[in-house]
Amino acid sequence: MTEYVTGTRPHPGEARAGGRGIPSQTDGGGTGAFDGHEAAAILEETRGTVDPALQAALDSLPGSMRRISRYHFGWEHADGTPAAGNAGKAIRPALVLAAAAALGGPAARTAALPAAAAVELIHNFTLLHDDVMDRDATRRHRPTAWTVFGDADAILAGDALQALALGMLAADPHPASAAAAARLADCVVELCAGQHSDTAMEKRGPSEVTLDEVLAMAEAKTGALLGCACALGALYAGAPEDDVEALDAFGREAGLAFQLIDDVIGIWGDPRHTGKPAGADLVARKKSLPVVAALGSGTPAATELAELYALPHEQGDDMERMTLAVERAGGREWAQEQAADRMARAMSELARAIPDPESAGGLLSLAEFVTRRST
Amino acid sequence: MTEYVTGTRPHPGEARAGGRGIPSQTDGGGTGAFDGHEAAAILEETRGTVDPALQAALDSLPGSMRRISRYHFGWEHADGTPAAGNAGKAIRPALVLAAAAALGGPAARTAALPAAAAVELIHNFTLLHDDVMDRDATRRHRPTAWTVFGDADAILAGDALQALALGMLAADPHPASAAAAARLADCVVELCAGQHSDTAMEKRGPSEVTLDEVLAMAEAKTGALLGCACALGALYAGAPEDDVEALDAFGREAGLAFQLIDDVIGIWGDPRHTGKPAGADLVARKKSLPVVAALGSGTPAATELAELYALPHEQGDDMERMTLAVERAGGREWAQEQAADRMARAMSELARAIPDPESAGGLLSLAEFVTRRST
Numbered sequence: 001m002t003e004y005v006t007g008t009r010p011h012p013g014e015a016r017a018g019g020r021g022i023p024s025q026t027d028g029g030g031t032g033a034f035d036g037h038e039a040a041a042i043l044e045e046t047r048g049t050v051d052p053a054l055q056a057a058l059d060s061l062p063g064s065m066r067r068i069s070r071y072h073f074g075w076e077h078a079d080g081t082p083a084a085g086n087a088g089k090a091i092r093p094a095l096v097l098a099a100a101a102a103l104g105g106p107a108a109r110t111a112a113l114p115a116a117a118a119v120e121l122i123h124n125f126t127l128l129h130d131d132v133m134d135r136d137a138t139r140r141h142r143p144t145a146w147t148v149f150g151d152a153d154a155i156l157a158g159d160a161l162q163a164l165a166l167g168m169l170a171a172d173p174h175p176a177s178a179a180a181a182a183r184l185a186d187c188v189v190e191l192c193a194g195q196h197s198d199t200a201m202e203k204r205g206p207s208e209v210t211l212d213e214v215l216a217m218a219e220a221k222t223g224a225l226l227g228c229a230c231a232l233g234a235l236y237a238g239a240p241e242d243d244v245e246a247l248d249a250f251g252r253e254a255g256l257a258f259q260l261i262d263d264v265i266g267i268w269g270d271p272r273h274t275g276k277p278a279g280a281d282l283v284a285r286k287k288s289l290p291v292v293a294a295l296g297s298g299t300p301a302a303t304e305l306a307e308l309y310a311l312p313h314e315q316g317d318d319m320e321r322m323t324l325a326v327e328r329a330g331g332r333e334w335a336q337e338q339a340a341d342r343m344a345r346a347m348s349e350l351a352r353a354i355p356d357p358e359s360a361g362g363l364l365s366l367a368e369f370v371t372r373r374s375t
Numbered sequence: 376m377t378e379y380v381t382g383t384r385p386h387p388g389e390a391r392a393g394g395r396g397i398p399s400q401t402d403g404g405g406t407g408a409f410d411g412h413e414a415a416a417i418l419e420e421t422r423g424t425v426d427p428a429l430q431a432a433l434d435s436l437p438g439s440m441r442r443i444s445r446y447h448f449g450w451e452h453a454d455g456t457p458a459a460g461n462a463g464k465a466i467r468p469a470l471v472l473a474a475a476a477a478l479g480g481p482a483a484r485t486a487a488l489p490a491a492a493a494v495e496l497i498h499n500f501t502l503l504h505d506d507v508m509d510r511d512a513t514r515r516h517r518p519t520a521w522t523v524f525g526d527a528d529a530i531l532a533g534d535a536l537q538a539l540a541l542g543m544l545a546a547d548p549h550p551a552s553a554a555a556a557a558r559l560a561d562c563v564v565e566l567c568a569g570q571h572s573d574t575a576m577e578k579r580g581p582s583e584v585t586l587d588e589v590l591a592m593a594e595a596k597t598g599a600l601l602g603c604a605c606a607l608g609a610l611y612a613g614a615p616e617d618d619v620e621a622l623d624a625f626g627r628e629a630g631l632a633f634q635l636i637d638d639v640i641g642i643w644g645d646p647r648h649t650g651k652p653a654g655a656d657l658v659a660r661k662k663s664l665p666v667v668a669a670l671g672s673g674t675p676a677a678t679e680l681a682e683l684y685a686l687p688h689e690q691g692d693d694m695e696r697m698t699l700a701v702e703r704a705g706g707r708e709w710a711q712e713q714a715a716d717r718m719a720r721a722m723s724e725l726a727r728a729i730p731d732p733e734s735a736g737g738l739l740s741l742a743e744f745v746t747r748r749s750t
Contacts, residue, residue, distance in 0.1 A: 156570055181541065189436060195531055
């Protein structure tokens with residue numbers, strides 16, 4: 001395994017050996033460096049590059065589809081008047097552009113813009129549909145599209161965004177565009193299967209769900225598109241097949257690390273980012289990764305947790321007892337170790353394709369960013 | 376305008392001038408020839424060619440998506456056991472293959488198989504989603520996918536079929552595949568806008584809907600994919616841009632003729648094909664083309680029809696009076712003349728690209744077939 005020895009980057013193995021699992025932004029101490037500023041700058045630059053392409057793509061839609069999509073992206077209010085935009089952090093297009101730049105320099109980064117826009121369109125198509133299926137009423141602090149326009153329009157706008165994304169790549173004259181479109185289409189199928197698993201698992205009892213199932217679901221739902229984003233950047237850089245696969249694996253592993261940490265925050269909260277109230281996932285009886293790990297531990301705490309999870313929310317929850325049961329059953333420690341392990345694998349895959357830490361810098365910053373934030 | 380002079384094909388202008396509008400299968404008399412056998416043979420051959428490609432495509436899906444899709448295509452029962460298949464008449468893939476053969480011969484027809492399969496996958500993706508939005512419980516005499524698997528799974532399977540279709544073209548090494556994928560993606564956006572118009576118009580009063588709006592909706596919902604199918608066949612035959620556009624226009628016009636005749640049958644029924652009971656569209660207060668034309672005629676019958684349409688179905692319908700009102704207001708005659716006119720335009724576009732009637736034979740048979748059947 002090639003490892004970056006730069007002195008300015010945290011060494012994934014260290015974090016794990018140190019037993020801290022997931023270093024937080026406040027304990028950057030020993031390994032220094034990461035403060036999120038670099039990633040924030042990359043994301044801001046990406047939004048500036050990709051937004052005009054996204055806006056132009058949406059402008060090509062017929063009026064009805066354009067209106068719903070522009071609302072969803074935050075560029076229009078519900079009444080159709082212009083809004084400032086609230087289209088998320090652009091992590092996926094940032095990964096496309098960073099991977100293209102890392103493997104092919106500035107020219108590849110510029111050429112990869114359609115791929116970056118396509119990946120972001122696919123992400124938003126899945127959000128539109130997932131919100132309908134999950135009956136989620138809020139997205140990015142605004143009412144979801146289906147609550148404003150109805151289910152049919154939200155489904156149709158999602159369908160149109162998928163077509164727009166794959167059509168944009170098909171129409172792109174770049175020599176990698178066909179392979180990129182085929183890969184992105186495969187990824188969509190995986191995202192659909194992941195969302196299916198998620199909704200299917202919600203209907204089962206917490207003890208009927210295995211850890212392997214939840215991990216596979218998280219990989220399909222979260223890891224696949226992050227991996228695909230990195231792979232598309234590599235394709236647009238003209239990288240050899242091995243490097244494309246390594247970049248895909250990098251994104252997948254980082255995506256799983258992100259999900260694990262997001263699940264930890266969903267139970268124990270985050271002292272700095274309080275977007276999610278501590279314990280929210282327990283109140284919702286969510287079969288998150290730490291909970292399923294805890295339930296499968298065979299410990300007395302697992303039995304206690306299973307009993308608490310079986311009680312309906314209406315009866316009032318003993319949050320402290322629940323949280324403690326997950327912790328005592330080893331759910332938190334497992335998730336933190338898994339996250340660190342996944343990040344180590346991500347770094348290893350990245351180093352395989354891009355041995356030079358200078359070139360890999362943008363991708364490293366983004367991976368660190370997603371695994372240190374909750375939203 | 377080039378016209379076929381074969382003595383064996385009905386002359387669209389004649390049918391119109393004779394005031395009969397839409398010749399039925401029993402009155403083939405003066406112009407002879409069309410008995411549907413040729414089209415039936417083409418469709419059967421198409422099913423035999425395209426079904427293996429479709430089955431292979433669905434087999435590539437993850438288990439959950441495969442199961443829902445195979446049920447939708449009629450290849451599996453709801454319990455997952457094999458079924459004989461009930462995947463519709465394959466008109467769209469037949470148009471792809473016939474267009475490729477007409478412009479490029481047998482080799483082009485063979486090469487166009489992925490395009491034929493892709494078009495059929497797109498058609499079925501829209502059926503899965505439309506059934507969810509329209510709450511239709513029956514499709515091809517079987518319970519719709521959403522009634523069996525739930526809304527979420529029907530939405531996800533539709534999403535996966537769209538990805539499969541566009542991904543299949545993107546991965547096809549044929550030189551026309553990228554242009555075909557881009558064109559099919561554009562068509563999906565048009566289909567979405569058409570379905571949006573349809574659902575939006577249902578919420579408005581019958582007199583608030585204009586004929587232009589209903590015609591535009593029918594073109595987007597029905598004409599677009601028939602046109603795209605023909606255009607994809609032309610692309611795979613390596614045809615020049617003008618011929619691709621002519622084939623698209625041929626399919627669109629034939630699709631509109633089909634919709635007009637389908638709407639006529641929805642009111643007056645069909646003496647031979649009783650798949651739809653006569654008057655069904657009036658009972659449902661459907662804003663079909665003859666009804667909207669009748670309502671906009673400014674005749675006393677239009678006023679009467681508007682009053683009858685305003686009554687809720689529960690109060691008991693005077694079907695005879697309603698049917699007569701549409702007829703007296705000129706709705707039937709208008710629709711029949713429009714259909715004949717659209718077919719004439721379709722023939723004209725076809726003759727422009729393929730002057731030889733022998734070569735155009737398959738496409739002519741299919742166009743005649745779709746405009747003479749109700750289902």
